[in-house]
Amino acid sequence: MLNYSTSEENYIKAIFHLQKQDGTVTTNELANELKTKPASVTDMMKKLKAKKLLNYQPYKGFRLNNDGTRVALGIIRRHRLWEYFLAEKLKFSWDEVHEVAEDLEHVSNKKLIDKLDEFLGFPRTDPHGDPIPDANGKIEISRKICITELPLHTVAIVSSVSDQSSEILELLEHKKITIGTKLEVKKKFDFDKSMEIRIGRHPVFTISDRLAQNIFVQSN
Amino acid sequence: MLNYSTSEENYIKAIFHLQKQDGTVTTNELANELKTKPASVTDMMKKLKAKKLLNYQPYKGFRLNNDGTRVALGIIRRHRLWEYFLAEKLKFSWDEVHEVAEDLEHVSNKKLIDKLDEFLGFPRTDPHGDPIPDANGKIEISRKICITELPLHTVAIVSSVSDQSSEILELLEHKKITIGTKLEVKKKFDFDKSMEIRIGRHPVFTISDRLAQNIFVQSN
DNA sequence: AAATGGGTTTAGATAAATCTAAATTAAATA
DNA sequence: TATTTAATTTAGATTTATCTAAACCCATTT
Ligand SMILES: [Mn+2]
Ligand SMILES: [Mn+2]
Ligand SMILES: [Mn+2]
Ligand SMILES: [Mn+2]
Numbered sequence: 001m002l003n004y005s006t007s008e009e010n011y012i013k014a015i016f017h018l019q020k021q022d023g024t025v026t027t028n029e030l031a032n033e034l035k036t037k038p039a040s041v042t043d044m045m046k047k048l049k050a051k052k053l054l055n056y057q058p059y060k061g062f063r064l065n066n067d068g069t070r071v072a073l074g075i076i077r078r079h080r081l082w083e084y085f086l087a088e089k090l091k092f093s094w095d096e097v098h099e100v101a102e103d104l105e106h107v108s109n110k111k112l113i114d115k116l117d118e119f120l121g122f123p124r125t126d127p128h129g130d131p132i133p134d135a136n137g138k139i140e141i142s143r144k145i146c147i148t149e150l151p152l153h154t155v156a157i158v159s160s161v162s163d164q165s166s167e168i169l170e171l172l173e174h175k176k177i178t179i180g181t182k183l184e185v186k187k188k189f190d191f192d193k194s195m196e197i198r199i200g201r202h203p204v205f206t207i208s209d210r211l212a213q214n215i216f217v218q219s220n
Numbered sequence: 221m222l223n224y225s226t227s228e229e230n231y232i233k234a235i236f237h238l239q240k241q242d243g244t245v246t247t248n249e250l251a252n253e254l255k256t257k258p259a260s261v262t263d264m265m266k267k268l269k270a271k272k273l274l275n276y277q278p279y280k281g282f283r284l285n286n287d288g289t290r291v292a293l294g295i296i297r298r299h300r301l302w303e304y305f306l307a308e309k310l311k312f313s314w315d316e317v318h319e320v321a322e323d324l325e326h327v328s329n330k331k332l333i334d335k336l337d338e339f340l341g342f343p344r345t346d347p348h349g350d351p352i353p354d355a356n357g358k359i360e361i362s363r364k365i366c367i368t369e370l371p372l373h374t375v376a377i378v379s380s381v382s383d384q385s386s387e388i389l390e391l392l393e394h395k396k397i398t399i400g401t402k403l404e405v406k407k408k409f410d411f412d413k414s415m416e417i418r419i420g421r422h423p424v425f426t427i428s429d430r431l432a433q434n435i436f437v438q439s440n
Numbered sequence: 441a442a443a444t445g446g447g448t449t450t451a452g453a454t455a456a457a458t459c460t461a462a463a464t465t466a467a468a469t470a
Numbered sequence: 471t472a473t474t475t476a477a478t479t480t481a482g483a484t485t486t487a488t489c490t491a492a493a494c495c496c497a498t499t500t
Contacts, residue, residue, distance in 0.1 A: 007457065027478055040458055042479055047456095059465060059478060090335040103327045112320050115310040227487065247448055260488055262449055267486095279448060279495060 002051075006106045009075050010034060011044050012053065013105075015064055016072035024061035070137050077133040079105040080126035081116050087127040088120065094127050095166040129160025129179045129216070144216040147185060148193070148209070155184045156217035163214045171211060183217075222271075226326045229295050230254060231264050232273065233325075235284055236292035244281035290357050297353040299325040300346035301336050307347040308340065314347050315386040349380025349399045349436070364436040367405060368413070368429070375404045376437035383434045391431060403437075 004012070014033045018025045027045075031038045049056040053068035064072060082104040086092040092100070114135050117123075124140065125131055133139040144159050158181045161168065172178065176199065186204050187196040193209035207215075224232065234253045238245045247265075251258045269276040273288035284292060302324040306312040312320070334355050337343075344360065345351050353359040364379050378401045381388065392398065396419065406424050407416040413429035427435075 005456080028476095036457095037459060038478065039460080039480080043457075086332070090332070090339050092331075092335065096331075100327075100329050100332050103329070104324075107320075107323045107327070109320050109323070111312075111316075112306070112310070115312065119310050225486080248446095256487095257489060258448065259450080259490080263487075 001110070003108060004071065008044070008048065008051075009071075009106055009108075011041075011048065012064070012068060012072050013075045013079075015054065015062065016069065016076070019063060024063045026061050073133045073137040073139060074108070075105055076139075077135075077137070078108065078113055080130060080132040081113060081120065081123070083126040083128070084120055084123045084132070085116060088123075093166075093169065095164060095169045097127055098164050125160070125179075127179075128164055129158070143219045145219045146213060147183075147195075147197075147215045147217055148212050150185050150217060152185055152187070155182055156219070157182055158215060159218045160216045161214055162216065168211070168214060175205065175207065177215065221330070223328060224291065228264070228268065228271075229291075229326055229328075231261075231268065232284070232288060232292050233295045233299075235274065235282065236289065236296070239283060244283045246281050293353045293357040293359060294328070295325055296359075297355075297357070298328065298333055300350060300352040301333060301340065301343070303346045303348070304340055304343045304352070305336060308343075313386075313389065315384060315389040317347055318384050345380075345399075347399075348384055349378070363439045365439045366433060367403075367415075367417075367435045367437055368432050370405050370437060372405055372407070375402055376439070377402055378435060379438045380436045381434055382436065388431070388434060395425065395427065397435065 011030070011034065014030060015025050018029055018033060027038045027041045031041045034041075045054070045056045045062055048054050048068070049062075052065070053071060054062050054064045056062040079101045082101040083097040086097040086100055087094065117132075117135065122134075123132060129144075131140040131142050142159070147156070150156055158177060158179055160179065161172065175197075177183070177197075181199060183197050183199045185195050186198050189195065193212070194206055195209075195212055196204045196206050198204045231250070231254065234250055235245050238249055238253060247258045247261045251261045254261075265274070265276045265282050268274050268288070269282075272285070273291060274282050274284045276282040299321045302321040303317040306317040306320055307314065337352075337355065342354075343352055349364075351360040351362050362379070367376070370376055378397060378399055380399065381392065397403070397417075401419060403417050403419045405415050406418050409415065413432070414426055415429075415432055416424045416426055418424045
């Protein structure tokens with residue numbers, strides 16, 4: 001296992017996340033994601049290609065290969081285990097963990113991470129409901145769907161939330177929605193795509209399309 | 221509170237530790253400590269002087285000022301809290317914690333460290349017996365003396381060990397000496413400076429001068 | 441007082457990561 | 471097919487941290 005610089009790791013992780021949407025990632029997409037400039041991205045892509053972590057032809061975009069994906073999953077494992085530690089053990093709130101984990105994820109000592117995993121009881125998901133890769137880089141394929149796709153009158157369990165800001169946390173806490181909440185969609189309005197939700201036997205209430213877009217439920 | 225690079229922090233911490241012996245630290249001493257070259261030290265001393273963390277006149281050595289000392293104590297606080305966490309929670313052994321803490325200490329998020337401190341129950345010393353500075357940078361002045369200085373037939377408590385290698389750990393475990401052990405020196409031999417030690421009512425046994433040099437006891 | 445030599449600093453080079461501005465390419469439009 | 475333009479790459483500079491080799495300072499010895 002080679003070691004990569006903090007900068008290289010940040011690029012690798014960002015490509016991994018952007019790939020999930022499209023097949024191949026473009027220079028501008030990545031520059032935008034990392035708040036850097038396209039020229040810097042091109043430089044780094046040449047370097048990562050030389051290190052055989054991705055496929056890249058000038059002007060044709062890039063995509064992590066098997067080795068690159070393995071490296072990315074290692075970084076994501078570290079990130080999400082630290083997020084779990086911060087929330088569960090240090091009582092950080094949901095929206096605070098990401099920023100700190102951004103730094104901790106770059107301390108890449110295998111024994112540290114495997115012992116941390118054990119200490120935490122081998123958690124399966126981080127505080128945002130995203131799956132944590134195991135020591136071999138295996139990750140659960142999250143069969144999650146957005147509640148905007150959920151059929152009416154079908155009870156489902158909230159499994160993750162894509163936005164991780166304090167603003168969405170405030171709203172979700174107010175609406176008493178959290179990971180694990182069982183809810184069903186009772187009505188959808190075409191006009192503004194808002195919807196009425198019910199949790200258990202509580203009265204129905206309304207959430208905006210903007211919020212609904214960020215709430216995901218288990219689909220199995 | 222400004223932030224400093226990993227490299228700057230490593231220099232600051234090393235100066236702090238070297239100062240304890242001498243009054244002022246020399247270029248070669250620091251280069252040797254950090255396994256770098258004297259020219260690199262001079263460059264960094266100019267930078268840290270510009271940042272007003274130390275006193276430095278060409279050819280005259282250097283010494284942290286109040287601000288520099290405050291920064292150093294922050295780094296040492298992080299280092300030792302992580303060492304405690306690794307030993308106490310993740311069950312790392314004594315000689316493994318330092319290396320990992322060398323990386324973790326550079327993640328400088330005040331809330332992270334203060335919550336970690338709380339989670340650990342505000343430990344007063346790290347696994348090697350060295351005091352942990354509190355959130356305000358206050359550190360117990362360790363009134364420790366080496367057992368080579370200890371008068372004969374005086375029971376004392378082992379408070380710290382200066383070498384932190386796996387080799388000394390192996391030997392100390394074999395001799396059943398650990399932090400907290402009550403022992404007394406029964407005899408010293410001029411020829412090789414070896415000494416006979418007694419723990420409680422167990423039979424006396426011999427330790428070398430080389431080992432004795434590294435064992436410190438509380439002196440109060 | 442002059443010479444010596446170890447410790448220290450300076451000069452100049454290199455590697456990593458970034459940027460701006462200019463050049464280039466490829467795809468869409470005329 | 472030629473032109474336009476937006477995305478991308480290249481060229482050249484900058485900052486940080488490091489190094490080697492040469493120059494310099496200064497305390498001790500001749
Ligand atoms: Mn995160
Ligand atoms: Mn997360
Ligand atoms: Mn240590
Ligand atoms: Mn220690």
